[in-house]
Amino acid sequence: MRGFDVLILGAGIVGCACALECVRAGLRVGIVERDVPGGATTAAGMGHIVVMDDSPAQLALTRYSRSLWQELLPHLPVGVEYERRGTVWVAADDEEMGEVHAKRKTYALAGVESEVLDARALAAAEPNLRAGLAGGLLVLDDAVIYPPTAAAFFLHEAVRGGAVLLRGQGADHIGKGIVTLRDGTTYAADRIVVATGADIALLPSLPIQKRKGHLLITDRYPGFLHHQLVELGYLKSAHQISSDSVAFNIQPRLTGQLLIGSSRQYGNENPGIDQRILRSMLERARSYMPALAGISGIRAWTGFRAATPDKLPLIGPTDDPTIFLAMGFEGLGITNAPGAARLLVDGLLGRVPGIDATPFLPSRIALMETKHA
Amino acid sequence: MPERSTITIHVNGHTVVVPAGSVVSAALLAVGEPCRMSVSGEPRTAFCGMGICFECRAVIDGVAHQRTCQMLCHEGMSVETQR
């Protein structure tokens, strides 16, 4: 039976980032992927690298991760399409403008640069927004990437550094340092890192729910949009626990294409397009940018976010001392992959972490039985 | 009055006279202008000629991404390569 220091299950952006971090720490690493690396939620997401202030812990992790992306920048292949576009949080009315000022203060305290835009500055920054909006908050260092190529980059670097990609068979059982694949092959590992995204078949009692999202990409309209725009109401939408919601969220791609989001639905595990949701998502977008009505969309798709009850990821050890988690990233796994990988490996090696890791420890929630062989 | 036998259109700023009834993609081919440029900057022109492949998109009268194989030229039409 082949042995590894660390065996990572799942080659999404999180698993790939963990693999690279482990290799850099000098560990013998294996990565098990049953399908296409980066082909699950990582291929479905938006690739917005964004600092979020919905909780102090999320603010710390997103800020930390964004700074790690900035460190990676000189090494990223052009295919990752990293662009420092900045985010504009769009305020529709005076009440939301109040939130803009509060948000700026929160960011400033955390050392995150942002600028308040009044109505005129907003219109100048994004002429295709509808008239009559109150203003916005420009977060300068937020960026946009193409997530599947970023995952491929992490994986490629990890393999170049000696990691072994075991592709084609999913892991079926894990526990006590043994991973059994679907075809019965077993591997031994001192540590098993579960990074299977929204798929919790290996640990069915994990408190992770699938949260479906829709996106639509348009044809190329260079110059139509300059920043990633998100309505301030987005936070309300993202935090709704129960009902379906849509919010205006639009991203400029390097090709001139526009990526339009977003929706959130619980309790719908059907990957098909839900026309009703797609329509209300696009109507929402058009209500902010009327000119979108004349633009042609070329493809729509869905993806599943891995949502935890407290909206924070699960990073670190479990009851089984050989099993570690790196999952539950909801709508921020692209942003948070480098920070999560660093925190995980800091924990594995007993290094002092760059930020407080305790808010993300799986032990904060009622744990989990392993699905034993 | 007899029907006109030619139509004048404007292709990337040049005035071009085409036979009446010309399809826009055919007019572009006739004058040797690409319909659109690919992401990597290569010229593209009509391929399927029947509205399926979207290779023939161009900017028509200021409207982006129009399938020129499905359009007839009209007098004074502005046709620009889609970039």
Ligand SMILES: Cc1cc2nc3c(=O)[nH]c(=O)nc-3n(C[C@H](O)[C@H](O)[C@H](O)COP(=O)(O)OP(=O)(O)OC[C@H]3O[C@@H](n4cnc5c(N)ncnc54)[C@H](O)[C@@H]3O)c2cc1C
């Ligand atoms: C619509 C939408 C928009 C989003 N927008 C953004 C955004 O703008 N910014 C942002 O930061 N995040 C965004 N996200 C979230 C982000 O996409 C995810 O958090 C991230 O991709 C999760 O990566 P992952 O590696 O955890 O999971 P995944 O990419 O799903 O990878 C998990 C991998 O594990 C494999 N796997 C599963 N089970 C097994 C098994 N038993 N054995 C072996 N392999 C297995 C799967 O095949 C898969 O490749 C968005 C998500 C959605 C749905």
Ligand code: FES
């Ligand atoms: S040439 Fe194929 S759609 Fe026009």
